[in-house]
Amino acid sequence: MKIELNRSSPVSLVEQIYQHFADRILSGYFPGGSRLPSVRKLAKTVGVSPVTVVQAYVLLEKENFIERIQGKGTFVKDFYSEKGERNKEENILQQIPDYVHRTQDMYYDQQLANIQFSSPIVHPDLLPTEFLVNSMQQLIQKEPEILAQYGEIQGDFELRKALTNYLKREKIDVSPEDILVTNGSQQGIDLVARCFLGPGDVVFTEQPTYPAAIDIFRSRGATVIPVPMDHEGMRMDRLTSLLDTYTPKLIYTIPTFQNPTGFIMSQKRRRELIELANEINCLILEDDPWSEIYFDQSPPVHIKSLDQHGNVIYLKGLSKILSPGCRIGFLVASGVILNRLIAAKTNADMGNPLINQKIILPILQTNIISHLLKKLRDTLKQKRDLSLQSLSDFAPASVTWTRPQGGFNIWVTLPQGTNTIDLLHHLKKKNISFLPGSACYPSHIEWNHLRLSFSYVSDQELKKGIKELCLSIHEYLEAPQGKNRQAPLF
Numbered sequence: 001m002k003i004e005l006n007r008s009s010p011v012s013l014v015e016q017i018y019q020h021f022a023d024r025i026l027s028g029y030f031p032g033g034s035r036l037p038s039v040r041k042l043a044k045t046v047g048v049s050p051v052t053v054v055q056a057y058v059l060l061e062k063e064n065f066i067e068r069i070q071g072k073g074t075f076v077k078d079f080y081s082e083k084g085e086r087n088k089e090e091n092i093l094q095q096i097p098d099y100v101h102r103t104q105d106m107y108y109d110q111q112l113a114n115i116q117f118s119s120p121i122v123h124p125d126l127l128p129t130e131f132l133v134n135s136m137q138q139l140i141q142k143e144p145e146i147l148a149q150y151g152e153i154q155g156d157f158e159l160r161k162a163l164t165n166y167l168k169r170e171k172i173d174v175s176p177e178d179i180l181v182t183n184g185s186q187q188g189i190d191l192v193a194r195c196f197l198g199p200g201d202v203v204f205t206e207q208p209t210y211p212a213a214i215d216i217f218r219s220r221g222a223t224v225i226p227v228p229m230d231h232e233g234m235r236m237d238r239l240t241s242l243l244d245t246y247t248p249k250l251i252y253t254i255p256t257f258q259n260p261t262g263f264i265m266s267q268k269r270r271r272e273l274i275e276l277a278n279e280i281n282c283l284i285l286e287d288d289p290w291s292e293i294y295f296d297q298s299p300p301v302h303i304k305s306l307d308q309h310g311n312v313i314y315l316k317g318l319s320k321i322l323s324p325g326c327r328i329g330f331l332v333a334s335g336v337i338l339n340r341l342i343a344a345k346t347n348a349d350m351g352n353p354l355i356n357q358k359i360i361l362p363i364l365q366t367n368i369i370s371h372l373l374k375k376l377r378d379t380l381k382q383k384r385d386l387s388l389q390s391l392s393d394f395a396p397a398s399v400t401w402t403r404p405q406g407g408f409n410i411w412v413t414l415p416q417g418t419n420t421i422d423l424l425h426h427l428k429k430k431n432i433s434f435l436p437g438s439a440c441y442p443s444h445i446e447w448n449h450l451r452l453s454f455s456y457v458s459d460q461e462l463k464k465g466i467k468e469l470c471l472s473i474h475e476y477l478e479a480p481q482g483k484n485r486q487a488p489l490f
């Protein structure tokens with residue numbers, strides 16, 4: 001068994017061994033029921049003392065990843081049974097280890113649920129799909145040669161020009177030369193990680209945060225250090241004290257309508273964060289999927305607009321407001337930082353498909369985008385209100401939730417000791433999905449949260465789904481081991 005331990009890291013060897021197994025159990029690499037190596041064998045293989053391995057196994061057991069059966073060995077718990085079944089056949093991975101340690105598709109393959117609360121996506125009826133179809137037809141007729149060309153690696157110039165105008169309204173004043181078009185903002189996170197992170201590097205993220213960002217940083221071998229949040233975003237006092245132990249190269253933040261909590265980082269904290277990044281010479285990756293979707297008042301200015309020294313890479317995706325299918329996102333950076341990111345984009349795919357960039361252009365060049373955003377804000381505000389009302393009507397008294405002022409998500413908290421993965425298994429039978437909050441924790445997982453995305457379903461499904469969800473929570477909490485569960489209940 002190969003475990004890469006970094007002996008000069010401030011992260012203890014116990015934590016590193018714990019993290020290795022936790023990630024790989026989450027990804028399905030070690031399916032439920034797999035036997036982990038004995039303490040003595042693992043200690044010998046990785047060159048640590050048996051006490052270190054015992055402590056790592058104790059942590060894993062405490063977090064319900066494994067169970068130790070006297071006289072038999074240490075086994076992975078059966079959380080992800082379906083995934084486990086699949087991977088049992090793929091045990092070639094045991095001989096040829098991959099480097100996408102924590103990544104999995106489990107959380108993303110539930111879109112077919114009848115009532116899907118798991119992915120923060122907008123229902124196609126709310127997006128300008130018909131407009132895009134017409135735009136594509138006209139484009140292909142008028143300029144068929146577009147299919148026979150590579151586009152510019154940095155992105156179509158006309159699109160970048162339109163994006164600078166869009167950003168001006170957002171108080172980010174840049175030129176087309178400062179923009180790199182990416183395949184969704186997801187690729188933006190990946191490019192930043194490929195350029196600037198490697199084994200031993202440290203990234204600070206909010207805790208909880210966007211699961212795919214954790215996966216990407218970990219796949220580069222970086223150490224992800226979570227910073228707790230409150231209603232004003234990342235806690236600067238906690239961040240500052242973490243600096244006594246860690247030197248981050250990158251701080252990843254979703255300051256506006258944070259995914260998954262919906263929190264907004266206050267103006268004051270935005271300023272403090274950028275001052276700190278300048279002081280310690282680190283980069284900030286500001287991920288901004290949906291700041292335009294505000295319900296009450298517009299959010300504080302972007303961290304990027306406060307950036308005077310080029311420390312901030314701003315990342316925007318158009319999936320949540322125009323089209324997830326076109327996979328258009330972009331990042332804003334400058335100087336050598338941008339040059340390296342363009343180099344990484346060259347390695348990754350030599351540029352986005354030109355046609356996808358061209359078909360969204362008219363939307364950005366006209367007033368259509370303002371109308372679209374207004375429609376989205378109005379509709380999603382109604383859905384937010386309906387969701388909150390349904391939760392108030394049906395949720396048990398011990399359950400709490402956030403009241404997002406924008407974005408697509410409500411963060412729901414069950415009593416301590418519960419595990420929303422159990423609840424998800426139960427709800428799957430009713431064809432309802434959500435994201436178990438545990439996916440959003442880089443470490444020290446809290447199992448008792450769930451993210452409810454209210455953006456996709458009809459109002460009728462929303463009411464019905466939340467009622468069913470709440471009924472299942474009632475049943476779960478009333479079941480004999482609903483609290484402090486050791487094994488799946490349903």
Ligand SMILES: Cc1ncc(COP(=O)(O)O)c(C=O)c1O
Nearest residue numbers: 184185186210259289317319329
């Ligand atoms: C915070 C955050 N970043 C990035 C993404 C990726 O979006 P896309 O690649 O579709 O732009 C998402 C998707 O939900 C997200 O929530």
